[in-house]
Amino acid sequence: xxxxxxxxxxxxxxxxxxxxxxxxxxxxxxxxxxxxxxxxxxxxxxxxxxxxxxxxxxxxxxxxxxxxxxxxxxxxxxxxxxxxxxxxxxxxxxxxxxxxxxxxxxxxxxxxxxxxxxxxxxxxxxxxxxxxxxxxxxxxxxxxxxxxxxxxxxxxxxxxxxxxxxxxxxxxxxxxxxxxxxxxxxxxxxxxxxxxxxxxxxxxxxxxxxxxxxxxxxxxxxxxxxxxxxxxxxxxxxxxxxxxxxxxxxxxxxxxxxxxxxxxxxxxxxxxxxxxxxxxxxxxxxx
Numbered sequence: 117x118x119x120x121x122x123x124x125x126x127x128x129x130x131x132x133x134x135x136x137x138x139x140x141x142x143x144x145x146x147x148x149x150x151x152x153x154x155x156x157x158x159x160x161x162x163x164x165x166x167x168x169x170x171x172x173x174x175x176x177x178x179x180x181x182x183x184x185x186x187x188x189x190x191x192x193x194x195x196x197x198x199x200x201x202x203x204x205x206x207x208x209x210x211x212x213x214x215x216x217x218x219x220x221x222x223x224x225x226x227x228x229x230x231x232x233x234x235x236x237x238x239x240x241x242x243x244x245x246x247x248x249x250x251x252x253x254x255x256x257x258x259x260x261x262x263x264x265x266x267x268x269x270x271x272x273x274x275x276x277x278x279x280x281x282x283x284x285x286x287x288x289x290x291x292x293x294x295x296x297x298x299x300x301x302x303x304x305x306x307x308x309x310x311x312x313x314x315x316x317x318x319x320x321x322x323x324x325x326x327x328x329x330x331x332x333x334x335x336x337x338x339x340x341x342x343x344x345x346x347x348x349x350x351x352x353x354x355x356x357x358x359x360x361x362x363x364x365x366x367x368x369x370x371x372x373x374x375x376x377x378x379x380x381x382x383x384x385x386x387x388x389x390x391x392x393x394x395x396x397x398x399x400x401x402x403x
Contacts, residue, residue, distance in 0.1 A: 181382040183396050201226040207360040210351060212239045230354045234260075238350045245271075245343040248336075250278050253346075261350055269300045269307045270345040273314055277333055286318055 201224045208217045209228045214235055217228055228235070237260045244253035254275070257265045265271065276292055284292070293315065301307045313329055320326045332338070348358035357364070366388060373384055383393040 179380045181380060181396065183383045183393070186383045186393070186396070198226075203361055203365075205229070206355075207362050209235060210355070210357075210360045212242075214239065234354060237261075238347065238354075241350070242343045242347050245274075245346060246339055248339055250275060257346075261353060264346065264349050264353065267300065268346055268349050269297070269304070269310070270342050272296045272300065273310065273333075274338070274342045276314060277317065277338075280317055280321065281334075289318055 201220075205217065205220060205224075205226045205228055208220060209230060212235065214232065217235065218232070221227060237256065241253050241256045241260070244250070244256065253271075254265060257271075276289065276297060279292060280289055293311075297311055297314070301311045313333060316327070316330050317333060320330050326334070352358045369385065369388075376382065377384070381396060383396050386392055386394050
């Protein structure tokens with residue numbers, strides 16, 4: 117603590133101000149009542165206020181882009197119709213709207229990334245899994261995409277669960293887990309927790325109250341999760357992506373806007389389903 121007492125000035129009046137130092141270019145001012153020379157190191161987000169000084173910081177003004185200017189930017193952006201058509205076709209293919217794919221191809225001349233037969237085969241596999249017809253799904257996969265059957269953890273997990281439902285002995289279950297599940301976990305340790313929960317089914321299957329974490333694996337909703345995982349795996353093998361390209365573009369849009377928000381005030385796309393923008397009007401009154 118200093119030997120002299122200095123009061124921090126809260127309100128600055130011209131008669132009371134002895135020293136004003138300008139720091140950097142961020143409109144920062146230091147008012148020192150005691151006449152001592154104080155140096156203040158100011159950064160963009162962190163400032164320290166000591167007992168003998170007051171720092172007043174005004175954030176740098178963001179660049180302002182009004183709505184009319186932004187609309188001009190949008191109108192000058194070149195987007196080819198062919199690119200838009202391919203984006204629409206990709207969405208229809210991934211979501212499995214086979215009839216819409218056929219009609220859109222005729223109307224626009226845009227070819228789907230995969231053939232109609234491949235789309236139909238994928239939908240048949242997914243439908244079989246969602247309806248609990250696992251043997252049918254496995255048979256169809258063996259005929260169309262056998263690699264998925266060998267490498268997809270969630271599909272083999274569901275096969276394990278269904279064998280337990282059908283009365284498979286513990287020895288047979290352990291043998292299946294060693295052969296089908298363990299190699300997949302060794303390739304991807306992210307499945308280790310799922311593997312542990314799956315093996316707990318053997319321990320808890322005869323209990324009157326099965327723990328919730330295990331019961332979730334036995335619920336009907338699990339079929340839909342398995343179907344979604346298999347669908348993503350098939351799509352990745354066919355197109356390189358497990359979801360529509362449109363979704364990737366929307367995620368990129370959100371990330372870009374978050375980066376831009378730090379530097380610019382602009383008409384942000386505030387509601388993605390309709391593409392609605394916020395309105396930025398001039399800060400001065402119109403004539």
